[in-house]
Amino acid sequence: MSKGYLNKTVQAHDRREIVLTTSEKFSGYFDENEEEMQKKVAALSAQFTPEELCSAERVLLALGTLL
Numbered sequence: 001m002s003k004g005y006l007n008k009t010v011q012a013h014d015r016r017e018i019v020l021t022t023s024e025k026f027s028g029y030f031d032e033n034e035e036e037m038q039k040k041v042a043a044l045s046a047q048f049t050p051e052e053l054c055s056a057e058r059v060l061l062a063l064g065t066l067l
Contacts, residue, residue, distance in 0.1 A: 005029070 005026040011017040022030075045053060 005023055007021045007023050009019045009021070011019065048056070
């Protein structure tokens with residue numbers, strides 16, 4: 001919160017309850033990184049055939065189930 005990426009709201013009905021939401025600062029930072037990531041993925045994807053990308057996707061999905 002001190003860096004400005006989160007907003008903290010204490011609930012009026014129960015002051016023990018705190019709601020955290022992302023700030024506009026976070027959204028802007030995230031959007032910038034998302035756009036850059038999409039460019040990098042597109043450049044990397046161009047180096048492989050559709051079949052290779054499909055195989056890589058299957059491997060990554062399988063790994064995801066293990067984690």
